[in-house]
Amino acid sequence: MRSALGVLAGATTVALAQAASLADVCTTSHAKASLPTSDDIEGLVIDSSSITASAVYNASSSGSYFFPAVTSYDYCNVTLSYIRPGLDTPLLLEIWLPAPEKYQNRWLSTGGGGFAINDGTSSLPGGVMYGAAAGITDGGFGSFDTEFDAVFLEANGTINYQALYSFGYLAHHELSIIGKAFSRGFYSAGDSKIYAYYQGCSEGGREGWSQVQRYADEWDGAVIGAPAFRYGQQQVNHLYPDVVEHTMGYYPPPCELEKIANLTIAACDALDGRVDGVVGRTDLCKLHFNVNSTIGAHYSCPASTTTTVLKKRTSMQNTTPAQNGTVTALGAAAASKMLDGLRTLDGRRAYIWYQPSATFDDAETQYNYETNTWEVDITALGGEWVARFLELRDADNLSTLTNVTYDTLKEWMELGWQRYEDVLQTTWPDLTPFNNAGGKIIHIHGESDPSIPTGSSVHYHESVRQIMYPELSFEDGSKALNEWNRLYLIPGAAHCASSTTQPNGPFPQTTFETLIEWVEGSVFPTRLNATVLAGAHEGEQQQLCAWPERPLWRNNGTVMDCVFDEESYQTWVYDFDAYKLPLY
Numbered sequence: 001m002r003s004a005l006g007v008l009a010g011a012t013t014v015a016l017a018q019a020a021s022l023a024d025v026c027t028t029s030h031a032k033a034s035l036p037t038s039d040d041i042e043g044l045v046i047d048s049s050s051i052t053a054s055a056v057y058n059a060s061s062s063g064s065y066f067f068p069a070v071t072s073y074d075y076c077n078v079t080l081s082y083i084r085p086g087l088d089t090p091l092l093l094e095i096w097l098p099a100p101e102k103y104q105n106r107w108l109s110t111g112g113g114g115f116a117i118n119d120g121t122s123s124l125p126g127g128v129m130y131g132a133a134a135g136i137t138d139g140g141f142g143s144f145d146t147e148f149d150a151v152f153l154e155a156n157g158t159i160n161y162q163a164l165y166s167f168g169y170l171a172h173h174e175l176s177i178i179g180k181a182f183s184r185g186f187y188s189a190g191d192s193k194i195y196a197y198y199q200g201c202s203e204g205g206r207e208g209w210s211q212v213q214r215y216a217d218e219w220d221g222a223v224i225g226a227p228a229f230r231y232g233q234q235q236v237n238h239l240y241p242d243v244v245e246h247t248m249g250y251y252p253p254p255c256e257l258e259k260i261a262n263l264t265i266a267a268c269d270a271l272d273g274r275v276d277g278v279v280g281r282t283d284l285c286k287l288h289f290n291v292n293s294t295i296g297a298h299y300s301c302p303a304s305t306t307t308t309v310l311k312k313r314t315s316m317q318n319t320t321p322a323q324n325g326t327v328t329a330l331g332a333a334a335a336s337k338m339l340d341g342l343r344t345l346d347g348r349r350a351y352i353w354y355q356p357s358a359t360f361d362d363a364e365t366q367y368n369y370e371t372n373t374w375e376v377d378i379t380a381l382g383g384e385w386v387a388r389f390l391e392l393r394d395a396d397n398l399s400t401l402t403n404v405t406y407d408t409l410k411e412w413m414e415l416g417w418q419r420y421e422d423v424l425q426t427t428w429p430d431l432t433p434f435n436n437a438g439g440k441i442i443h444i445h446g447e448s449d450p451s452i453p454t455g456s457s458v459h460y461h462e463s464v465r466q467i468m469y470p471e472l473s474f475e476d477g478s479k480a481l482n483e484w485n486r487l488y489l490i491p492g493a494a495h496c497a498s499s500t501t502q503p504n505g506p507f508p509q510t511t512f513e514t515l516i517e518w519v520e521g522s523v524f525p526t527r528l529n530a531t532v533l534a535g536a537h538e539g540e541q542q543q544l545c546a547w548p549e550r551p552l553w554r555n556n557g558t559v560m561d562c563v564f565d566e567e568s569y570q571t572w573v574y575d576f577d578a579y580k581l582p583l584y
């Protein structure tokens with residue numbers, strides 16, 4: 001049977017494949033026999049000698065924010081490399097294929113974070129557990145652990161455009177093309193429908209949109225979390241609090257901003273109708289909370305050594321002395337300025353900031369033990385973006401922000417936007433082809449995200465509505481968009497995760513399952529299931545409202561409605577009048 005599988009084709013072989021065991025199919029020879037022809041994969045050339053296949057039995061995963069724990073699953077681990085015509089560096093794929101009896105004709109592509117195009121293999125169990133073959137790409141950067149920034153500049157200081165476009169969108173397109181065709185052959189699926197999906201968050205969210213915006217037929221559905229898109233603005237924005245600090249000449253001790261964030265949560269918790277330590281309505285918080293009310297509050301934090309994750313696989317240790325003081329007028333003013341978002345020196349809006357209740361991670365100062373003062377700590381993602389991708393220097397950081405003003409930040413944003421508009425900006429707002437092909441999107445974003453503004457997702461969603469349904473009223477356009485592209489804000493959640501300061505907040509851990517049911521079973525996700533994953537309310541089931549509706553609890557926090565109110569909605573509407581061009 002083993003040797004027969006590779007050469008058989010057509011509907012009758014589905015039953016055969018399903019009768020085969022993992023040991024039968026998980027061999028290098030079967031994998032080689034399953035290879036699609038170059039014509040089937042847009043001219044890409046798989047190196048058949050590169051193929052490895054090894055069965056893994058009784059694997060388990062403790063789960064993640066994007067899939068629940070799973071015990072005892074078996075899969076075939078296949079790796080292969082291929083060449084994109086015209087490019088000499090091969091690209092590597094790792095694909096996990098469920099045991100034949102568990103396969104459900106599904107493909108799942110997964111993405112990365114920061115400057116990484118994959119999350120290692122940590123996202124793959126979330127596909128295998130749902131009967132999907134699931135894969136990652138190395139982008140052609142040399143190994144699965146090599147990140148894009150390491151290969152972006154050539155030795156002579158010019159841009160490596162192959163790597164840039166691989167990261168931007170090509171490598172993911174190829175992963176899906178090959179993954180779908182290869183798994184069809186591997187399971188002898190003949191002409192039967194293979195449902196293709198995507199799941200990713202942060203940079204992985206941007207990668208998701210990069211495909212939806214370009215390749216109408218690639219996926220039937222995508223779970224897209226907190227996307228790092230509008231890249232030109234997004235990466236420079238990390239530097240905004242550093243510039244607020246040096247412009248004001250005030251470097252708040254981290255404990256002061258932590259206290260302000262804690263007091264914001266305490267003050268805004270009840271505005272959503274439920275006292276649970278979670279700010280479910282940051283829009284009402286914007287309308288009703290004044291940061292000045294925190295002035296004079298006492299704060300105290302013990303000495304600590306914190307490990308800051310800089311990029312996905314590197315981190316830096318910061319030793320912070322004990323802090324004890326009261327929130328100052330300057331501290332409150334700095335927080336207000338940050339929350340307002342970047343404006344040019346003449347007051348025009350260039351970008352937006354995180355929602356009130358988010359922690360002030362990007363604003364973190366560092367202690368100078370020689371001068372006994374707090375000073376600016378340039379945020380690595382923003383610093384590297386400017387040094388390497390805008391100034392084309394082989395550097396991981398900026399050495400100084402001297403002379404950098406709010407206008408400089410706006411100019412950097414515009415430079416990145418223009419230079420990378422067709423590859424990293426990733427905000428093309430016309431998704432008509434994807435919609436016409438029947439594609440579905442579940443887009444999620446933590447409402448207290450401290451790394452990618454929640455409003456960034458809202459603004460894109462609204463741009464898509466305005467571009468695709470210009471003739472419809474707000475209400476009808478929202479309704480039409482929500483038929484296939486739904487945005488859910490996650491109360492209290494941080495960046496692609498729950499928040500340590502609002503542990504009672506839920507997280508939608510089974511979203512991929514919801515998407516499958518929507519795509520394959522036509523169960524419409526009116527609200528999105530979410531579960532409290534830690535703390536006093538652990539295990540509690542909640543449901544999330546689809547934008548533009550917002551949660552509001554009644555009966556002392558026991559019943560949640562999804563409501564719309566114009567005043568709250570308006571806090572999410574931005575006029576980016578610092579630019580002459582529309583910013584989608």
Ligand SMILES: *[C@@H]1O[C@H](CO)[C@@H](O)[C@H](O)[C@H]1NC(C)=O
Pocket residue numbers: 058060072
């Ligand atoms: C599967 O792994 C678990 C531990 O993860 C172990 O307890 C169990 O015995 C294993 N089962 C088999 C059949 O190997």
Ligand SMILES: *[C@@H]1O[C@H](CO)[C@@H](O)[C@H](O)[C@H]1NC(C)=O
Pocket residue numbers: 052054056077078079094121
């Ligand atoms: C999958 O196979 C590749 C190639 O042999 C290997 O490097 C990798 O560690 C394997 N992954 C797992 C999870 O077994």
Ligand SMILES: *[C@@H]1O[C@H](CO)[C@@H](O)[C@H](O)[C@H]1NC(C)=O
Pocket residue numbers: 154155156157158
């Ligand atoms: C820089 O290096 C790249 C890669 O080796 C090469 O393709 C390119 O022609 C070089 N450009 C210049 C201006 O030397």
Ligand SMILES: *[C@@H]1O[C@H](CO)[C@@H](O)[C@H](O)[C@H]1NC(C)=O
Pocket residue numbers: 290291292329
């Ligand atoms: C906060 O207080 C400062 C003075 O410390 C004042 O300039 C500012 O307008 C106040 N902000 C608000 C929103 O009340």
Ligand SMILES: *[C@@H]1O[C@H](CO)[C@@H](O)[C@H](O)[C@H]1NC(C)=O
Pocket residue numbers: 298300324325
């Ligand atoms: C912090 O300051 C308060 C007074 O503002 C004082 O009561 C307390 O003992 C101080 N704590 C530490 C750890 O220094």
Ligand SMILES: *[C@@H]1O[C@H](CO)[C@@H](O)[C@H](O)[C@H]1NC(C)=O
Pocket residue numbers: 310316376377378379380383397398399400
């Ligand atoms: C970036 O460089 C600045 C200036 O040298 C330094 O203060 C900061 O700690 C650096 N940040 C990182 C993340 O390395």
Ligand SMILES: *[C@@H]1O[C@H](CO)[C@@H](O)[C@H](O)[C@H]1NC(C)=O
Pocket residue numbers: 400402403
């Ligand atoms: C800042 O600007 C001043 C005045 O133009 C200039 O003399 C100085 O060299 C600049 N410093 C840096 C670090 O660019």
Ligand SMILES: *[C@@H]1O[C@H](CO)[C@@H](O)[C@H](O)[C@H]1NC(C)=O
Pocket residue numbers: 255256258259262299300301500501502
């Ligand atoms: C903020 O709240 C967290 C608990 O959510 C607590 O651990 C921390 O100490 C608080 N920080 C300050 C400065 O009060």
Ligand SMILES: *[C@@H]1O[C@H](CO)[C@@H](O)[C@H](O)[C@H]1NC(C)=O
Pocket residue numbers: 510513514517529541
């Ligand atoms: C969502 O939650 C409801 C009620 O708890 C449950 O019946 C349903 O199966 C869940 N759906 C998914 C996709 O988890």
Ligand SMILES: *[C@@H]1O[C@H](CO)[C@@H](O)[C@H](O)[C@H]1NC(C)=O
Pocket residue numbers: 275556557
């Ligand atoms: C309202 O809910 C809170 C938190 O669950 C509870 O402590 C309180 O007793 C409730 N109040 C009433 C009137 O039921």
Ligand SMILES: [Ca+2]
Pocket residue numbers: 268269270271272273274275276277278279280
């Ligand atoms: Ca609440």
